[in-house]
Amino acid sequence: MFYQKDYILRQIETTISALARIIFGKEEPGIISLDEDRAGAGDPLLEELGRLLERGNVNEAEQALFDALELRADPPNRAQLLIALKFYDRLNRWTDAALSAAGYDRSEIREGLAEIARLYGVDII
Numbered sequence: 706m707f708y709q710k711d712y713i714l715r716q717i718e719t720t721i722s723a724l725a726r727i728i729f730g731k732e733e734p735g736i737i738s739l740d741e742d743r744a745g746a747g748d749p750l751l752e753e754l755g756r757l758l759e760r761g762n763v764n765e766a767e768q769a770l771f772d773a774l775e776l777r778a779d780p781p782n783r784a785q786l787l788i789a790l791k792f793y794d795r796l797n798r799w800t801d802a803a804l805s806a807a808g809y810d811r812s813e814i815r816e817g818l819a820e821i822a823r824l825y826g827v828d829i830i
Contacts, residue, residue, distance in 0.1 A: 713811045714811070716815070717793070717797045717811065718794075718797065720822075721794050721818065724786070724790060727827055728783060728786055728825060728827070729786075729787075748784070750770070750788055751788050751791065753769060754766045754769060754788070757769065758792075758795065761803075763796065763808070764807075764808060766792070767817060770789060771820070774789065774824065786825060789817075789821045790821070793814050793821070797814055
């Protein structure tokens with residue numbers, strides 16, 4: 706079971722990195738890490754998502770993300786993609802127990818990333 710969880714974690718990390726490379730042309734896997742990269746800091750959506758996640762409201766945060774993406778440019782702009790990638794990167798760093806306590810799991814992270822990729826016309830998952 707441990708290896709399966711580790712595989713899923715790495716698969717999500719790889720998907721995030723691949724999307725970043727495709728859309729932003731970046732090769733560094735950590736370019737969208739919330740801990741290392743402050744790009745997007747001060748963005749109201751990113752701040753709202755952070756507040757919701759701090760309260761454990763993962764599903765509400767994800768809905769807010771997609772609502773914002775639908776209300777903005779079609780397709781969403783690159784700054785919005787960065788926010789979405791940061792959101793899923795942050796969730797992927799949560800423990801399985803924390804995700805479960807929030808009523809969420811890693812398969813939903815993969816599904817969300819697949820939807821983000823689709824919005825950008827990328828068939829990655």
